[in-house]
Amino acid sequence: MNIDRLKTKAASELVLDGVGAPYQQIERAIRNKIQTGAWPPGYRIPPEEELAVSLGVSRAPLNKVLNNLANAKIIVRRRRLGTFVSERTDNHAVIGIIDIRNKIEQSGKEYSFELLKREIVNGEDAYGWQEAVRDERLLRLELVHKANGVNEVFEERFIRISVIPEVELQKFNAVLPNEWLLARLPCTRLINTIRAANPDRRIAKVLGLTTNEPVLVSERRTWAHNDALTWVKLSFPGYRNEFVGEFSPLEPLANLS
Structure with missing residues (x-):
């Protein structure tokens, strides 16, 4: 298994809808992945630099989005480990x-x-x-x-x-x-x-x-x-x-x- 290829694939799965500011489009795209279960609790979100390259945006709007999602407790940022989808406050928190x-x-x-x-x-x-x-x-x-x-x-x-x-x-x-x-x-x-x-x-x-x-x-x-x-x-x-x-x-x- 090529781990680098899997990470790049995950980053390329995000598609922006072209509506609103870049950070709004990025946040909608990430939320959609989480809400639909495509990115389940515990899923490791690709690093900022990979997302920036895949989406063709700077890291500034990405950082704003990730901070918003972390403050909403939708994702968890762990030092030296990466960013993960949090164990959301639904039944998945018990069985996840x-x-x-x-x-x-x-x-x-x-x-x-x-x-x-x-x-x-x-x-x-x-x-x-x-x-x-x-x-x-x-x-x-x-x-x-x-x-x-x-x-x-x-x-x-x-x-x-x-x-x-x-x-x-x-x-x-x-x-x-x-x-x-x-x-x-x-x-x-x-x-x-x-x-x-x-x-x-x-x-x-x-x-x-x-x-x-x-x-x-x-x-x-x-x-x-x-x-x-x-x-x-x-x-x-x-x-x-x-x-x-x-x-x-x-x-x-x-x-x-």
């Missing part, structure tokens, strides 16, 4: 990408994580991932997310090396897999199931639970364009976690510019 770091930090606690296991396995080992091919090579990760040093969320993840080969060299001791992936490939489709379950012994031990104490499990499959990219299972102690969704459609351009 769960930002554990943000969830913990918003509660006023200090976030950290610890990598517990990193190994290369075959597709047949990805028992929960139906898109995995039996003999393909996958990177398997286990890590624990912490709040004030206390183990809070257990994460198990598989990543397809064939889709993003450089992941094989990434150790993930200092950067989260989700953030690393989103900085390189867009999230164009995801399927997420949230359910209650009893943890197995390993997860219970890491989270300080008994096997009879339920956890909330988020099991997510994510695609980058047409390629199944990663499968992740997050286990949250049920008694101290909840997820709330609120539907609020994106406001018209005139009300937010």
